[in-house]
Amino acid sequence: MENTSNKAILLLEDGTIFEGKAAGFIGTTTGEICFNTGMTGYQEIFTDPSYYGQILVATTSHIGNYGVSDKEVESDQVNISGLVCKKFSDMYSRAAATSSLQEYFESQKIVAISDVDTRALVRYIRDKGAMNAIISSENMSIEELKSQLKEVPSMEGLELSSKVCTKDTYYYGEESASNKVAVLDFGVKKNILRCLAERDCYLKVFPMDATFEEIMSWNPDGFMLSNGPGDPSVMTKQIATVKQISAAGLPVFGICLGHQILALSAGLTTSKMFNGHRGCNHPVINVETGKGEITSQNHGFVVNMDAAENDSNITVTHKHLNDNTLAGLRFNDRAVFSVQYHPEASPGPHDSRYLFDNFVANIVKSKSKIIA
Numbered sequence: 613m614e615n616t617s618n619k620a621i622l623l624l625e626d627g628t629i630f631e632g633k634a635a636g637f638i639g640t641t642t643g644e645i646c647f648n649t650g651m652t653g654y655q656e657i658f659t660d661p662s663y664y665g666q667i668l669v670a671t672t673s674h675i676g677n678y679g680v681s682d683k684e685v686e687s688d689q690v691n692i693s694g695l696v697c698k699k700f701s702d703m704y705s706r707a708a709a710t711s712s713l714q715e716y717f718e719s720q721k722i723v724a725i726s727d728v729d730t731r732a733l734v735r736y737i738r739d740k741g742a743m744n745a746i747i748s749s750e751n752m753s754i755e756e757l758k759s760q761l762k763e764v765p766s767m768e769g770l771e772l773s774s775k776v777c778t779k780d781t782y783y784y785g786e787e788s789a790s791n792k793v794a795v796l797d798f799g800v801k802k803n804i805l806r807c808l809a810e811r812d813c814y815l816k817v818f819p820m821d822a823t824f825e826e827i828m829s830w831n832p833d834g835f836m837l838s839n840g841p842g843d844p845s846v847m848t849k850q851i852a853t854v855k856q857i858s859a860a861g862l863p864v865f866g867i868c869l870g871h872q873i874l875a876l877s878a879g880l881t882t883s884k885m886f887n888g889h890r891g892c893n894h895p896v897i898n899v900e901t902g903k904g905e906i907t908s909q910n911h912g913f914v915v916n917m918d919a920a921e922n923d924s925n926i927t928v929t930h931k932h933l934n935d936n937t938l939a940g941l942r943f944n945d946r947a948v949f950s951v952q953y954h955p956e957a958s959p960g961p962h963d964s965r966y967l968f969d970n971f972v973a974n975i976v977k978s979k980s981k982i983i984a
């Protein structure tokens with residue numbers, strides 16, 4: 613059934629329908645539905661590679677009102693598969709903006725639906741848990757959309773990093789910097805690279821299937837394991853490479869998917885959460901210092917707490933204060949640590965930036981030991 617109005621439909625896997633208005637590119641899109649509670653930073657969210665394959669519901673009521681800017685991207689493309697929002701602004705107001713969100717979505721073929729009761733939708737998903745969904749602004753036949761939706765694979769068991777990670781190695785930062793960090797790219801956010809380069813690090817970014825030998829031949833001083841989309845438990849090859857990396861005796865820092873892969877490489881397990889954590893005001897406690905941190909988060913899987921707490925070589929360093937899930941860990945016998953959240957968060961919060969300082973301090977310490 614062709615759409616002759618500007619109507620759009622959001623259909624959830626369990627048959628629930630939300631109606632709204634077409635925004636962005638006119639078309640049909642599918643993915644796992646999730647919600648982000650951040651009040652700002654929509655362009656950084658849309659371009660975060662960890663959102664690949666997901667339909668995002670923005671709980672903040674205005675999207676598009678400050679336009680988009682070439683400088684506020686976490687990667688070179690929009691990675692969400694679609695957007696659901698309340699008000700999709702036709703107008704934007706900001707001197708630094710380079711175009712409107714509508715133009716940006718049209719150019720990247722991103723389908724959106726606006727004028728949805730996002731409060732009701734989020735409450736619904738929160739009660740029912742993560743599920744797949746389809747948005748269409750071109751086809752109004754519920755039966756056709758239902759059969760298209762049935763073909764969409766579940767996020768559980770899905771490897772998605774290969775869709776977004778670099779295909780070729782590249783360098784980032786100043787070659788004259790004091791520290792060489794090898795970044796294993798599972799879908800890295802640009803701000804992770806910026807945070808390291810700002811701290812006197814020269815980076816070589818490797819594709820996710822790079823071997824340990826290839827990475828070591830660059831002679832790095834430390835390793836960054838990046839964020840990324842999909843289910844970490846099926847990334848067998850990367851888990852094995854990370855096991856070799858963490859045994860190399862050099863400092864390692866893992867963020868989000870990198871944290872999960874590091875945990876799996878140590879024999880811990882991960883599970884799919886009923887609802888993920890996505891927003892920029894997630895409270896975490898640093899168990900070792902007793903200090904609270906407000907963090908930006910975006911994850912749908914989590915490292916299981918019990919096995920981590922019972923592992924004699926692992927210390928759980930951070931916990932999420934809303935649900936007590938594992939938010940950070942370190943190895944007891946080496947300078948290897950990781951967090952489930954985003955210390956590189958842009959536009960913020962910046963409470964956890966100290967983790968980059970700790971990582972670089974570990975590198976400096978490890979180099980001085982090697983020289984001594």
Ligand SMILES: NC(=O)CC[C@H](N)C(=O)O
Binds near residue numbers: 841869
């Ligand atoms: N931001 C990330 O790296 C996300 C990790 C993983 N894909 C998850 O959803 O839990």
